[in-house]
Amino acid sequence: MTIEPAQEGSGRVEDRADGDGAAMNRFKDAEHLFRVALVFAAGALAFVVVRAILVPKSFGEYGHYRGTAIAEIAAQPVVFAGHESCETCHPEVPAVKNKGKHAKVNCEACHGALAKHAEDPGTVEPAKLETAVLCVKCHSKNGAKPEGFPQVDAKEHSAGLACDTCHKPHSPVIGAGGKP
Amino acid sequence: MNMSRRQVLLLLPAAAVAWESILAGTPEASPNYKLTEHWWGMLVDISKCIGCGNCVRACATENNVPEGYFRTWVERYHVSDFNQAEPVVDSPDGGKEGFPPMLEEGGKNFFVPKMCNHCADSPCTQVCPVGATFISPDGVVLVDKQYCIGCRYCIQACPYGCRFLNPKTETAEKCTLCYHRITKGLTTACCEACPTGARQLADLKNPSDPIHEFLRTHAVQVLKPHMATGAKLYYNGLDGSVR
Amino acid sequence: MPVQGYMYPNEVELAWSILIVLYPFLTGLVAGAFILASLERVFRVEAVKPTYRLALLTALAFLLVAPLPLQLHLGHPERSFEMYLTPHRSSAMAMFGFVYLWYLMAVLVLEIWLDYRRDIVRLSQSAKGIPRLIYRALTLGSTNISENALRIDERASYIITVIGIPSAFLLHGYVGFIFGSVKANPWWSSPTMPVVFLFSAMVSGIAAVLLLYMFTSRVRGQAVDMNCVDTIARYLFYAFLIDFGLEMLDLVHRIYEADESFRSLDFMVHTRLYLSQVVIQIYIGTLVPIGLLALTQLLRLAEKVRKRIYAVAGALTLVGIFAMRWNVVIGGxxxxxxxxxxxxxxxxxxxxxxxxxxxxxxxxxxPILWALVKLLPPWAEHEFMPEAGAAPAQGGD
Incomplete structure (x- = not known):
């Protein structure tokens, strides 16, 4: 479908021969290109319209994202109540705990997540804890633990006795006293 | 101690009102929180971590993290004094249930808690093609799960391996720095559950936050500083062998 | 042994699957086929003319399929349009949608339409039934195939090809950039990645068109134009040499620099990636075809032998390039x-x-290519011999 250069040349001569008519002819011969351009323009227009409709309203509020996403993420329910909530109702525990070795251990570190209990203390009861299982989570011997952190080989250390026989969890030093 | 909720309300009005807003879970319910007044980060003190896995469990509970994926995890390093460059690392189930006794003898051994670094120049948000992950005005890298297309480019882009595709929602997921908690004045679940204070939430915009005093007085390091991600997860006592 | 040594726990499961391997492989074929087609149009390499239209249709067929593996891979394909709504300017992936659309519509479809317009107009008058309707729709209501109109088409088509070459470079170089720009991944992060992707794309596209041309000629019982396949094979040989040179440059650079990642990557190449990288990609998929093609350049071989060598070399090339995509995506x-x-x-x-x-x-x-070939026959005899009974439209030649 190549077109001979000679033809091309002669075509141009013809075009130049009569001014307006040639321009009109040239437009006619390129008409299909305008049709394509029209199809593309329609596509582009449709894109602009659809885009305007579909982009979420809050997009770009703070940056290139949905601004409302921040609030949606912040709306996730809380599962750990936080020790401040615990202490509002149980002030007697920090009174003992804060004087002992476990002062910086928060309530839910041992008792587990209790937002549900904080919300409805009457019906949701915290689970009873088993010191034999609980204490070793932190205090079992491991070569990678920082030196000076109290760690024991449980079998050897207690001979099967529950930890709270000697150590009271809220103030674990033997003889330190306090509520179990 | 048996108390009904009504009694709590009667006894401790201020605390109860705060609690109401916490449970309501809407940002309007924490009206005092201003996005522009915070710039969140976290401090991890390697010398305090005992590898108990409390943080990993707390994170999974608080955020309903799917089994086998981790928003935070704990690694155990064994660095031989004869081969600093090749540490032996393990993290059974992300350290969720703690660690078995060490197999290696001698050397240097320690735990390294890991999580999203909430980078100021985060490579993960840079590559998101649609704007579904972003750093919030208060410095937390978040994922919009209503908008994420699940292409996983962000997972590839994170140098720290902190992201995964949630198999249920089929969207990218990561640590939110417990955004739903910190915007209500609570600390993160991992910090709340950490028994030794090895993790400390830090508000870098708050001049009275103890982080500033700590950063001034300690040799603090971030992970992979050559990545220039602007990481805001600061480590105290981080060994050079950690990657 | 699923995991050896220590992986970050979220890394154990791969984020990108075989479908992401397929995607650069398919777009590579598109870009390569188009660049081959443009040789005739822009650089006046008359020898490859018999493959011009076939190359264009091949490019279109593969380009239509290229986004499907991506769609299937997405966690939420129904949200993929967001890439058009809110493209993130800093994301290497975000512009993909636009680059793809630009390449598909503004380059390939337009070029094919202009090139086939005369055939479309004629067929819209000669065809029956549903094809007739399709052809009529494709004429866009203009049946002007006068000499002047065709000359204008020729011009426009030339301009589009000139724009098309950088577009083809962009399309595939861009895919390379998606990987090459991930600084977290030392296996990917490399400025040579887009260039390597581009040349491997050309190699695979040229090989695919070479094979398709020889295959379709055989099926149609036509003699293979030896001048044409010799020329294509020569281009394949040179493109392959550049591609291999670039990959070796990258390799040598990595070995010599031996940065923090080197020990790990080196171990991987010698163990888990040995078969796909060293054996399949480098030996079978690169050195053997380059060697075979070199033989055809150096020795005077009989036609029959050359054809066989081209077929074998072309097939091995495709295997090698697929392995290369695999090693990049999965290896990374x-x-x-x-x-x-x-x-x-x-x-x-x-x-x-x-x-x-x-x-x-x-x-x-x-099958898409087959349908396209049925709809828009790319063969020379259709081009030069108007069907009997097909009344030429106004001013036809």
Whole structure:
């Protein structure tokens, strides 16, 4: 479908021969290109319209994202109540705990997540804890633990006795006293 | 101690009102929180971590993290004094249930808690093609799960391996720095559950936050500083062998 | 042994599957086929003319399939349009949608339409039934195929090809950039990645068109134009040399620099990636075809021998380039970013991102190409011999 250069040349001569008519002819011969351009323009227009409709309203509020996403993420329910909530109702525990070795251990570190209990203390009861299982989570011997952190080989250390026989969890030093 | 909720309300009005807003879970319910007044980060003190896995469990509970994926995890390093460059690392189930006794003898051994670094120049948000992950005005890298297309480019882009595709929602997921908690004045679940204070939430915009005093007085390091991600997860006592 | 050493726990499962391997492979064929087609148009390489239209249709068939593996891979394909709504300017991936659309519509479809317009107009008058309606729609209501109109088409088509070449470079260089710009991944992060992707694309596209041309000629019982295949094979040889040179440059650079990732990557190449990288990609997929093609350049071989060599070299080339995509995409995820461990990729069979899906997607361009060839015959005899009884439209030649 190549077109001979000679033809091309002669075509141009013809075009130049009569001014307006040639321009009109040239437009006619390129008409299909305008049709394509029209199809593309329609596509582009449709894109602009659809885009305007579909982009979420809050997009770009703070940056290139949905601004409302921040609030949606912040709306996730809380599962750990936080020790401040615990202490509002149980002030007697920090009174003992804060004087002992476990002062910086928060309530839910041992008792587990209790937002549900904080919300409805009457019906949701915290689970009873088993010191034999609980204490070793932190205090079992491991070569990678920082030196000076109290760690024991449980079998050897207690001979099967529950930890709270000697150590009271809220103030674990033997003889330190306090509520179990 | 048996108390009904009504009694709590009667006894401790201020605390109860705060609690109401916490449970309501809407940002309007924490009206005092201003996005522009915070710039969140976290401090991890390697010398305090005992590898108990409390943080990993707390994170999974608080955020309903799917089994086998981790928003935070704990690694155990064994660095031989004869081969600093090749540490032996393990993290059974992300350290969720703690660690078995060490197999290696001698050397240097320690735990390294890991999580999203909430980078100021985060490579993960840079590559998101649609704007579904972003750093919030208060410095937390978040994922919009209503908008994420699940292409996983962000997972590839994170140098720290902190992201995964949630198999249920089929969207990218990561640590939110417990955004739903910190915007209500609570600390993160991992910090709340950490028994030794090895993790400390830090508000870098708050001049009275103890982080500033700590950063001034300690040799603090971030992970992979050559990545220039602007990481805001600061480590105290981080060994050079950690990657 | 799924995991060896230590991986960050979220790294054990690969984020990008075989479908993401397929995607650069398919777009590579598109870009390569188009660049081959443009040789005739822009650089006046008359010898490759018999493959011009076939190359264009091949490019179109593969380009239509290229986004499907991506769609199937997405967690939420129904949200993929967001890439058009809110493209993130800093994301290498975000512009993909636009580059793709630009290449598909503004370059390939337009070029094919202009090139076939005379045939379309004629067929819209000679065809019957549904094809007639299709051809009529394709004329866009203009049946002007006068000498002047065709000359204008020729001009426009030339301009589009000139724009098309950088577009083809962009399309595939861009795919390379998607990987090359991930600084977290030392296996990918390299400025040579877009260039390597581009040349491997040209290699695979040229090889694919070479094979398709020889295959279709045989099926149609036509003699293969030896001048044409010799020329294509020569281009394949040179493009392959450049591609291989670039890959070796990257390799030598990595070995010599031996940065923090080197030990880990080196171990991976010698173990988990040995078969796919060293044996399949480098030996079978690169050195053997380059050697075979070199023989045809150096020795005077009989036609029959040359044809056989081209077929073997072309097929091995495609295997090699596919292995290259595999080694980039999958290899880049087998090692830990802690450089302390390695994971394994398990391909499912009948799963969303399994082997069956991948095979169907690899074969899908062929029925599409078949349909395109039926609709718009690319063969020379159709071009030069107007069908009997087909009344030329106004001013026809």
């Amino acid at each position: 995820q087998l090692f830990s970013k802690s450089f302390l461990g390695y994971t394994t990729y398990k391909v499912g069979f009948i799963t969303r991102e399994g082997l069956l899906t991948a095979s169907v997607l690899t074969l899908l361009p062929f």
